[in-house]
Amino acid sequence: MVIEWLKVRVPISLRETYIQKDAEIWTTALSKYPGYVGKEIWFNPNDDTELIMVIYWQTKEAWKSIPAEVLRESDRQFTEAMGQAFPFVEEGEYHVRKFGNH
Secondary structure (H helix, E strand, O other), rough: OOOEEEEEOOHHHHHEEEEHHHHHHHHHHOOOOOOOOEEEEEEOOOEEEEEEEEEEEEOOOHHHHHOHHHHHHHHHHHHHOOOOOOOOOEEEEEEEEOOOOO
16 A cells, blocks of 8 residues: 655644645545545644545556646636645655555
């Protein structure tokens, strides 16, 4: 499993709208592709403006196979719906290593 990890800063007054629009636009678009497993949004209890999005993919190939046009169009729709862009503060990729129950 591969994790796509994204950090974004969103004013607290827009946080719920951001999460709703993200689900409507981004999650809907990504979930149509094979290899998409799921998504979580983490809140930083020490910084109300910080959101971490954790997207789970079966493989890196599945994640990277989403057409660039789909990504551009989803980004356009999201920016339009929010009335502004929210650039990522940090981006990362992680691979999951599972251990047996011993």
